[in-house]
Structure formats: structure tokens, C-alpha cells
Amino acid sequence: MKKIKLCIMLCMVLAAGVLLNACMGKADKAQEGGEQTGSWRQVDAKDAALLMEDASDYVILDVRTQEEYDQGHIKGAVCIPNETIGEEVSEKLPQKDQTIFVYCRSGNRSKQASSKLAALGYTDVVEFGGISDWDGEIVTE
Known part of the structure; x- marks a missing residue:
């Protein structure tokens, strides 16, 4: 049971990291002036x-x-x-x-x-x- 919880938690952290990275890319483009x-x-x-x-x-x-x-x-x-x-x-x-x-x-x-x-x-x-x-x-x- 602990392994399943750990796996789910790891997946959530990875998903959050991917979303954060995608948002940062959009912010960089906006700062470039267009x-x-x-x-x-x-x-x-x-x-x-x-x-x-x-x-x-x-x-x-x-x-x-x-x-x-x-x-x-x-x-x-x-x-x-x-x-x-x-x-x-x-x-x-x-x-x-x-x-x-x-x-x-x-x-x-x-x-x-x-x-x-x-x-x-x-x-x-x-x-x-x-x-x-x-x-x-x-x-x-």
C-alpha cells in the first residue's frame, strides 16, 4: 500500500513539474516582446x-x-x-x-x-x- 501511495505522489510531483515548466515557457515568450x-x-x-x-x-x-x-x-x-x-x-x-x-x-x-x-x-x-x-x-x- 505504501508503494502505491509513493508512486501516486511521485506522479503528482512530476505532473506539477511539467505544468510549471510549460507555464515558464509562455512567460518567457511574453517577455520577449511579442x-x-x-x-x-x-x-x-x-x-x-x-x-x-x-x-x-x-x-x-x-x-x-x-x-x-x-x-x-x-x-x-x-x-x-x-x-x-x-x-x-x-x-x-x-x-x-x-x-x-x-x-x-x-x-x-x-x-x-x-x-x-x-x-x-x-x-x-x-x-x-x-x-x-x-x-x-x-x-x-
């Missing part, structure tokens, strides 16, 4: 602006429709609608290791696009939600 998902990460618009200030070689990718892009977009952004990623993306984004900042209107399509880009082999994709959260310059070229 949520990592696959091979893309998510930050808010303010953090994206700060990262852009520090980066030297990056692309800002607007994944809204061409019509939405024409109504106003972040200065310097390239428009590749989410629906077309996979077809024309390699022509406009030939460097798979280049930092790509991805946004849409509210954040839904940019998450979808970031997942697609990661699946296509892009290694430094930063999703920052929607243009509605952007405090920087918006142009209508």
Missing part, C-alpha cells in the same frame, strides 16, 4: 513602429484589397492582398530572410497572411494587426 506563432511573431502597432526604427532592411506588407490600399496605407507599404499570397508573393518578396511587417484593416487577414508566409518559408514575419491601430503616417499615393 507572441511567437510558428515562424512569425505578433506585436502591437507601437512595437512594430519601434522595430522599424531599428531595422535597416524590411518590407511593410499591406494584405488588404487594392481598393482599401488606395484609400490609405502606411507610407512605403507594398500591397499584396491576402487572397493572392502564394501566387505572386515570391516576385514581390524575393528575400525569404528579410523582415516583413504585415498588417491589414483589423488584424484578421494579417494573421492569415503571416501564417501563409511562414508556410512558404519566410523566416522573419512580424504581424502587427490593423491600420486602425497605426499612429504613424498614412498616405494615399
Whole structure:
């Protein structure tokens, strides 16, 4: 009987250790300044602006429709609608290791696009939600 109790107690301690370790991993990711998902990460618009200030070689990718892009977009952004990623993306984004900042209107399509880009082999994709959260310059070229 003592062996059974000891075995149960040992299993409970091991389970608690595994849970603690899993929680610590999530806390570490949160402290790194963004949520990592696959091979893309998510930050808010303010953090994206700060990262852009520090980066030297990056692309800002607007994944809204061409019509939405024409109504106003972040200065310097390239428009590749989410629906077309996979077809024309390699022509406009030939460097798979280049930092790509991805946004849409509210954040839904940019998450979808970031997942697609990661699946296509892009290694430094930063999703920052929607243009509605952007405090920087918006142009209508």
C-alpha cells in the first residue's frame, strides 16, 4: 500500500513539474516582446513602429484589397492582398530572410497572411494587426 501511495505522489510531483515548466515557457515568450506563432511573431502597432526604427532592411506588407490600399496605407507599404499570397508573393518578396511587417484593416487577414508566409518559408514575419491601430503616417499615393 505504501508503494502505491509513493508512486501516486511521485506522479503528482512530476505532473506539477511539467505544468510549471510549460507555464515558464509562455512567460518567457511574453517577455520577449511579442507572441511567437510558428515562424512569425505578433506585436502591437507601437512595437512594430519601434522595430522599424531599428531595422535597416524590411518590407511593410499591406494584405488588404487594392481598393482599401488606395484609400490609405502606411507610407512605403507594398500591397499584396491576402487572397493572392502564394501566387505572386515570391516576385514581390524575393528575400525569404528579410523582415516583413504585415498588417491589414483589423488584424484578421494579417494573421492569415503571416501564417501563409511562414508556410512558404519566410523566416522573419512580424504581424502587427490593423491600420486602425497605426499612429504613424498614412498616405494615399
